[in-house]
Amino acid sequence: MASTRTDDSHPRRSARASSAVLSATRELIAELPYPRITVEGIAARAGVGKQTIYRWWPSKGAVVVDALAARNPDDLTFPDTGDLRADMAAILRATEEEFASPEFDALYRALTIESLQDPELRRIIDERMLGPQFAAARVRFRSAREAGQLRTDVEDSVVFEMFMAPLLHRWQTGAHPLGAAHAEAIADLAIRALSPEQ
Amino acid sequence: MASTRTDDSHPRRSARASSAVLSATRELIAELPYPRITVEGIAARAGVGKQTIYRWWPSKGAVVVDALAARNPDDLTFPDTGDLRADMAAILRATEEEFASPEFDALYRALTIESLQDPELRRIIDERMLGPQFAAARVRFRSAREAGQLRTDVEDSVVFEMFMAPLLHRWQTGAHPLGAAHAEAIADLAIRALSPEQ
Structure with a gap:
């Protein structure tokens, strides 16, 4: 019997199908607002059956998160020029720019909503x-x-929050503008809080 | 024709009905999880018609926010003992304690979800x-x-974020524990960032 479903019981085919699903999802993220992306649409674009997707991912949100996470492994290395302030300011500027894009804003807002419920x-x-x-x-x-x-007496989770939380808070409330000026101000203040005593 | 609807065209009756709606909502918030609170339920408890509520509030979320906002006007004064660090640490400790309660957590999470969508x-x-x-x-x-x-060259919105954003970020991600130790650490770091140069 002919079937359009990928046979994912074979490990190599399985990896191929999984990679097709992630590519299709990335394409759809660029083309459609999040609510219009469906597991059916992803399956059709990837040329796999819906069941293949549900075998590996519990929900549409999970596929989207995986597609975003696998997008660019460089996103997961922090720059290290030897100057912590400059490197963190660069990350904050890039993140503020990303959040200022309407497409990213919509996608991240949709994922935040789903994750708060799920x-x-x-x-x-x-x-x-x-x-x-x-x-x-x-x-x-x-x-x-x-x-x-960097001080040695402050936990990494708190160091991370001092740099990143103001930006996420500003994005979420929408009460004050995001941008490079804000990124630089936060980098300055966090460094001042977190530098070892002179 | 008999009607259970309050006549809210009269200003005094109108104020009485509005105050009954807010009291009923506060009672229901204490009794029920957010998803089980309904505009019908609020109307029944307050002894007004559903239409009376919709005349003043666009949604259930709006009534709940109003009920919470009117709850305690003291919530809207920051303590001023003359010691900024001590006062902000007290606010942070109280807020972390509030967020650590399962009832408050559930209510605030529900409102955050609705507000991101609405x-x-x-x-x-x-x-x-x-x-x-x-x-x-x-x-x-x-x-x-x-x-x-407090430094005079940092905008109030940024000062506010330095104190409050780490707490909200920690609550939202749920990755690290809330509590008095975190509140004190954030107060110390924010004060260090925001004190005038010696």
Whole structure:
């Protein structure tokens, strides 16, 4: 019997199908607003059956998170020029720019809504995006401590929050403008809070 | 024809009905999880018609926000003992404690979800809760500047974020524990970032 479903019981085909699903999802993210992306649409674009997707991912949100997480592995390395302030300012500027784009804003807002309602998606976002991002930040913080640019008595989770939380808060409330000036102000203040005593 | 609807065309009756709606909503917030609160349920408890509620509030979320905002006017004054660090640490400790309660967590999570999906509710939250809260913070910041405890070259919106955003970020991601130790650490770091140069 002819079938359009990929035979994903074979490991190599399985990897091929999974990669097709992620590529199709990335294409759809660029083309459609999040609510119009469906598991059916992803399956059709990837040339696999819907069941193949549900075998690996519990929800549309989970596929989208995976597609975003796998997009660019460089996103998961923090720059290290030897100057913590400059590197964190660069990350903050790039992130503020990303958040200022209407497409990214819409996508991130939709994922935030779903994750607040769905603990399983929250776990996946943590495992695939936030966890690796935090791990990359910790590598940069360790190097900054070795260079004497970062206090040794503040936990990494708090260091991360001092740099990143103001930006996310500003994006979420929408009450004050995002942009390079804000990124630089936050980098200055966080560095001042977190530099070792002179 | 007999009717259970309050005649809200009369200003005094109108104020009485509005206050009954807010009291009923506060009672229901204490008794039920947010998804089980309905405009019908609020109307029944307040002894008014559903239409009376919809005349003044566009949605259930809007009534709930109004009920929470009107709850305790003292919430909208920041303490001023003359010591900015101590006062902000007290606010942060109280807020972390509030967020750590499962009832508050559930309610705030539900409102965050709705507000991310509903720009009108976002506007109401801004007008009735965040705006007045920020205005109260600015009064405290002005007094701190006069006492020489706060830099004069950082915008109030950024000062506010340095103190409050780490807590909200931690609550939302759920990746690290809330509590008094975190509140004290953030107060220390924000004060270090925001104190005038010695």
